[in-house]
Amino acid sequence: xxxxxxxxxxxxxxxxxxxxxxFLLLSFFVMTSTAKVPEPLPVDMPASTRETKLPDTDLATxxxxxxxxFFGMTGQDLRRDAIGKxxxxxxxxxxxxxxxxxxxxxxxxxxxxxxxxxxxxxxxERNKPGLQPGIPYDSLDNQLSEWVLAxxxxxxxxxxxxxxxxxxGDAKEEYPTVKKVIDxxxxxxxxxFFLVTGLRSEDF
Amino acid sequence: xxxxxxxDGGGKKKGxxxxxxxxxxxxxxxxxxxxxxxxxxxxxxxxxxxxxSMNLAMPDKEDKPKDQQQQLDVSEDxxxxxxLGEKNQMVWYYGLPTEPIEGPExxxxxxxxxxxxxxxxxxVVKSKYAGQDPKKQDLIVLIKASKKSTYRNLVDVLDEMAIxxxxxxxxxxxxxxxxxxLEKEGLYTK
Numbered sequence: 001x002x003x004x005x006x007x008x009x010x011x012x013x014x015x016x017x018x019x020x021x022x023f024l025l026l027s028f029f030v031m032t033s034t035a036k037v038p039e040p041l042p043v044d045m046p047a048s049t050r051e052t053k054l055p056d057t058d059l060a061t062x063x064x065x066x067x068x069x070f071f072g073m074t075g076q077d078l079r080r081d082a083i084g085k086x087x088x089x090x091x092x093x094x095x096x097x098x099x100x101x102x103x104x105x106x107x108x109x110x111x112x113x114x115x116x117x118x119x120x121x122x123x124x125e126r127n128k129p130g131l132q133p134g135i136p137y138d139s140l141d142n143q144l145s146e147w148v149l150a151x152x153x154x155x156x157x158x159x160x161x162x163x164x165x166x167x168x169g170d171a172k173e174e175y176p177t178v179k180k181v182i183d184x185x186x187x188x189x190x191x192x193f194f195l196v197t198g199l200r201s202e203d204f
Numbered sequence: 205x206x207x208x209x210x211x212d213g214g215g216k217k218k219g220x221x222x223x224x225x226x227x228x229x230x231x232x233x234x235x236x237x238x239x240x241x242x243x244x245x246x247x248x249x250x251x252x253x254x255x256x257s258m259n260l261a262m263p264d265k266e267d268k269p270k271d272q273q274q275q276l277d278v279s280e281d282x283x284x285x286x287x288l289g290e291k292n293q294m295v296w297y298y299g300l301p302t303e304p305i306e307g308p309e310x311x312x313x314x315x316x317x318x319x320x321x322x323x324x325x326x327x328v329v330k331s332k333y334a335g336q337d338p339k340k341q342d343l344i345v346l347i348k349a350s351k352k353s354t355y356r357n358l359v360d361v362l363d364e365m366a367i368x369x370x371x372x373x374x375x376x377x378x379x380x381x382x383x384x385x386l387e388k389e390g391l392y393t394k
Contacts, residue, residue: 015231015232015233015235015236016232018232018236019232019235019236019239022236022239022240022243023239025243026239026242026243026246029243029246029247029250030246033246033250045255046355046356046359046360047359048256048258048359048360048362048363048366049363049366049367050256050257050258050363050366051256052256052257052258052259053255053256053257054255054256054257064355166257168255169355169359170355171354171355171356171359172354172355172356173354173355174351174352174353174354174355175288175349175350175351175352175353175354175355175357175358176351178355178358179349182262186262186264186265187265189264191261191262191263191264192259192260192261192262193259193260194257194258194259194260195257195258195259195260195359195362196255196256196257197255197256197257197258197359198255198256199256200363
C-alpha cells in the first residue's frame, strides 16, 4: 500500500479580511445610529401599516400615556429659545447654566413651577417612573398650549420653519385624553400632525 | 500568515550578519474580537430606525355660529359613519343616522371585520355615481370615537382608511344619538 502523505496545514487563518469587515460594520453603526435615550414616560405605541418617517428637525413630540402629557423638542437651539419664551411668559428667571442643562433634556413632564427642580436633577434620576407628574393641560392652567406656542415661535424665529407636531400616544390611552390634546392644537390652528406608530405586519 | 513571528530568523553562519527575515503578518484575533464586541454593543444600544408616523389632517375648526358656517351638501348615500365603542368593537351605518340605508351593525376591526364593509361600500358608491365627476365617486367616511374607545382603535381605523384607500375621511365629534346607538349594541356604558 502506498503511503498517503498528509500535507501539514497551518491552523491559522488569515484574519485580515474579517477584521476589515468587522471595522466597516463598526464604523457604519457608529455613524448611522443615535443613542437610545431613556424616556421619562415610556409608551406602547399602536401599530400601523403606514411607513411615513418622522421628520428630523423642527419637531415637537407630545407623549400621552396614563392621562399624563409630556412634551419634547428636537434640537438644542430650539429648546433654548423655547425655555426663554416660557420664562418670559411665567416670569421665572433661569440662569445660563440651567438653560444649558435644559437644552439637553429630550422630554419632560412637569409644571413650569417645578422646572427648576427637574433641571437640577441628574439625568438618571430625572427619568424615574412616576417622578414627573405631567404637564397641566386643562383649561384653567393650560401650560401645554403655552409650550406648543413657545416651540412654534422658536422654530419660526430660528429656522424660519413651521413646527411639526407629533403625537405619541399609548395604545391603551382612552380617546378623550387624545381628543383634549388635539383640541388644544386645533385651537392654535394646528390641523396637521403626525401620529407616531409602530410597525405592523401586512396581514392585519 | 496571520501570526507574529517571534522566532529567530536563522543562526549565525559563517560569521556574516544576515538580516532577519520578518513575517509581515500580525495576529489579528484579539483585534477582531474587540471589533465584534463593539459592533454588538452599538447594535444593541442604538435605535437604528426612525419611528414611523402617520399623517393626520383635521378639519379646520370654525368658531362661527351654526347658521353662518358654510354647509356643504353631500348626498347621504355617499357617507358611511363608524362609531368606535368599547371592547375593541365598533358600530357602522351607511346613510343618515336617523334613517340609515344600512346598519347600524356591530363589527370588529381588521381584515375580516370593517375592511370588507368599507371596500364593499366603496364599490357601491363608485357604481352608483359612475359617469359623473370622478371627485364625486368617492366614499366619505366619518370616524366618530366615543369616550370609551382607545387611542389604538383610532389608529387602527385610520390605518384601515389607508389600506382601503379611502380618500375622504374625517374625525368628528360623536353625538348623543350615536352614543345611544352604541349603547344599544352594548358598546357604551355611561
